[in-house]
Amino acid sequence: MKIFRKIASYRLNHRSLSLQTKLIILYIVIIMVPVIAFTLYYTEQISNSAIRDATKKQEYLLELEKINIMNHIETMRRTAQIVISDRDFLDFIKKNHDSNTTDLLYFKSNVYSNIIKLQFNNPNINDIRIYTANPNIKEMWPVIFDESRINNKPWFEEVMNRNGIELWWFDNDNVDILNRSLNISDAKISVLRELEYPKGEHLAIIEISMLQENFFPKMFSNVNENESAIVVFDQNLKLVHNPFNPFIQENNLNINELREKFVGTDNQLTSSFQFMNNEKRFLAVSTYMDELNSYMLSITSLESIYSETAKTRNLVLSGIILLVIILSIITYKLISYLLKNMYLLIDSMKKVEKGNFEVDVTVDERSEFGELANHFRNMLGKINSLIADAVNKQAITKEAELRSLKTQIDAHFLYNTLENIKMMSEIEGNYEVSDAVTSLGDIMRYNLKWKNDFVSLSEELSHIQNYVDIMNLRLDNRLTLTLTIPQELKEHEVLKMSLQPIVENSIKHGISPIIYNKQGIIDIRASVEMKNIYIEITDNGIGMTQEEVAELHEKISLSSSRTEESENGSGIGLRNVHERIKIHYGNEYGMSIQSVKGQHTKVMIKIPC
Template sequence: MFNRPSSWWRRLLGWLERLSIQRRLFLSYIIIILIPTFLVSLWIFRELKNSYIEDLVKKGQKGLEIEAISVKLNIETMERSAQLTLSNKEMLYYLDRSSETSTADLIEFKDSVYSAIQQIQFNNPNLEHIRVYMNGNKTPEIWPIFLRESRIQSKPWYEGALRLNRQEMWSFELSDIDPLQENASKKLDAVPKLSLLREIEYPKDQHAGILQVDMPLARFFPNTFQQSGDRQSQMLVMDQEGRLFYNANTAFWQALGLQLEVLTSKLKAQLTKGSGSFQFSDHGASYLAVFQPIERLGVYSLQLTSLEQAFRDINWIRNWILLVNVILFALLSISTYSLTSLILKKLRLLSESMKKVRKGEFHFNIAVYGQDEVGELAHHFRKMLSKINDLIAEGVDKRAASKEAELRTLKNQIDSHFLYNTLENIKMLAEIEQQHGISDALTSLGVMMRYNLRWTSEFTKLGDELDHLHHFVALMNLRFDDQTELDTSALTPYADQELLKMTLQPIVENAMKHGRRTGPGRASLRITALAHVEGDVLILTLTDNGAGIAPQRLDQLNLAIRQRQATHPPGPPPAGETMTGSGHGIGLSNVHQRIEMTYGYGCGLRLESEEGSWTRVIVTVPYRMLKGGAPHA
């Protein structure tokens, strides 16, 4: 169960590894650039929409607050007018009359009470009517203020007005109907109005009539019913019965495709106590409604805003930005594809070149150049091919030199048994003649000849090389009056060390020929051999107590040893090639070249000397002990 995510991850990595570099780059662009850009753009525009809606809500709330101030002033105006009317005692006496009114009393009433009420209406131009509906039958009607209560008994608010008990009542009407018209459906004015209703009791607790103060909604809600060219928002009022009151002649309602039934149902479902806002949609169009209650009237004042144009503009900008991102992504992908194609073309050339090298083809050129990373890689690849060709040529030269040395060895081995037998016969004659010195010299010479002519391998043990060296010194002592002493006892622990044949003889021969002191007080030549191990190399030193070498000459010899090309291929140095003053270091140079070619750079020999005191030859070879015929470090 816990291995499933890791298994899924491994499969995903395997699938990615099988894709080409170009497809990986394209996929990474999609994941790193395109998808985040889309998500960020969507988030930004969503926040932009939310911010826009918040601004609309604040704007709507501010508009509703301004409208609420106007409504409050109009409510106070209507209440004050009603209170002034009800405070007229003469009017109350008139309503309470139980006898017929004379003409003189009517004229006086009209000049005083009627004119006072009419003056209240004139002082408040927003008021449309002040009407007093009389319950008594003895008082005549005086149009348009004093009318019979029987004319309004069909009004929906009439029964409620009878039960007000000194309270007030507010009623919305869709039109202003003249009570004197016999046909109540005939309208005096189609403009809706708001009525303030008060029951008239006189004397106390005795119903005398109903007071009605009217104000058109266009004046009561000035901002709601004003003529505006705003096609995006409009204010409206909804009463307790769910009826909507608004200015139907504005540009907003003319452009709006919203059905009033749908709007009413949405508002009824969302309106709650207190103020707030909500969004709704109809036929794909979005709307914002900001509402605020007018508690004195029991209605809601609303600001309705169409979000279509704003959302359309925001979506248009969003789509354009996304389209620009897609175009930029496409351009980036195309440019990246072109650049990677150039890079991959060079890499394919390098890959084909590597395949040729794997097949054994080394003599070709790579046509890839430049200062970038691929160009640098191609440059080093060309250098590697050149180095491989040099190593192959060097290996061929070594093999040819080795074959030539083997042929030379075979030539030297012709009739070797004849020579050995001849020397044995001469030795027997010397023994018979009691010439023991000659017999010993012939023994040393025979051993040396066997060692030199038995050239089956380039390598030998240090112990065998030292035995050969002692025989060589014994023969050389026959040539010189001064005896040479060779001390190799310190090398006994390294007798099994691997060494190239004929490495030490040229060094000792050079010391015996050129290291002897001349003149009075000269001493016998003593050569001391020492050895020690440093890391993975063995350092051999052969030091004599001879005449030494001048510093300038010593530098020339060390330089000649390292720079001189070997005159002969690897193998035993030809006779007579020793380090003489006129030989230019051919013998030691040959030894150095053989060691360096066999073991590599860092191995070889060098000279140290102090003029008049000593000379030391230092030989550096890998530390390898031969046991049972195989090298062992």
């Protein structure tokens, strides 16, 4: 209810505004709405373009990082393959007895030194380690260790179950294989692989590791470290990132929410998404690294982009508002000058409204208002002329009414006369004339007693029976009226004189041409369907073709503006009935006609129950 009151109040206030104020409001709306819409659209396009550029930049950065990563992966794989391809090395750690001094010296000066050289030749490789399961082999740090040192490592069982297939592992533990504490910057990534020699016989596990800061050069780079960061979620969805990058700490990124955003994305494509963190908007571009079974993301802040967009938008809108205010003031003054004559004309109209028809309209300029003032002066002259004519016509009308009263016939005199004729007919034994006079009297009473537009259906049918009786007097009783009306509908109200014109039309146009060839029948039925009453009036007359039915439908459906054009045509009575039904009940009710040439015509009336 409050909303409706506000709307009604707004409409009332709107209507009470002056034309000058409405024009200013319209002027402001016409200018500001499109300009503001265009400004918002344009700044949105600028923002989207900047985000697209940022996305491409991050995708390019990730692509460069992936190239570096693939080079490091290839280096580590090649190093592992060189080690396990050395037959002397495999034979040494395969021995089932303790090595003598000669064997140890040869191994260290040749095979072992080759492994050390291999590591020195690849400065990015941090460790080359072999964990042997042979109890006869002594540990040679920092390359050969006993396998018992890694039995408790989380990756040990998985490496053993892979049957020689490599496993990439992110090692973020702060304790190394020698149980020494490590710095945060010593986090590594390793490729692990089981050695079987011969095939099917477990010999050792080889580990080639590289520091994460060497493996991910872009992640640990200091370039743009305050604006973006590269992070990796490993195979266990644990975060790997540069702990010294201030971007993550300063923005306090929620890693759990970030993880939920990208997990399950297509691992064959690079994807991007935006997210909110601490009421700040960020852009994340992610890519899947199949070799590492890990996701790499580049995260950058969008605050600068949105801040610049908002600054541009606010600046443009402020300029627009200021310009519209200046233009509105100028326009208001100009409209005030242009509408001065209109207000003079309004004052003159108010004087006429109070009854002063001798007002002199002083607007004489050659403009639309001057033309309106001229028409207003002519209208005042016409009104004064019409007032004089109306006074004269009223006097003439009163005189005509007096003359009409003198010649008016009293209805009671007419009824008494008909009653005397009826008695004379009965005395003479002419009962047919007596019955006709009785029917005529009932018809006249029914027509003259019009206190209400509605009568019961039984009263309307009784009137039709009287009409048919009189027609039978002229047609030698060749008309038959049959009624099939349910008892519960006889007292239902219908429009007075709504059925009789249809019956009259049926007799005149349908039955009269064939009345001397066969007995004329008029059948009236009533029924109820879907809360509507249907009254059908059917005659067995000459019927009509479909073209004639369509023409008759068009005539009875003529609008009031076209009624006078067809007053001399047929269908006037039917049209009057149709229009009365629509006026009283609504446009969904009315009359329809069906006919078969040479057989019958059916008129159906639909009214509400």
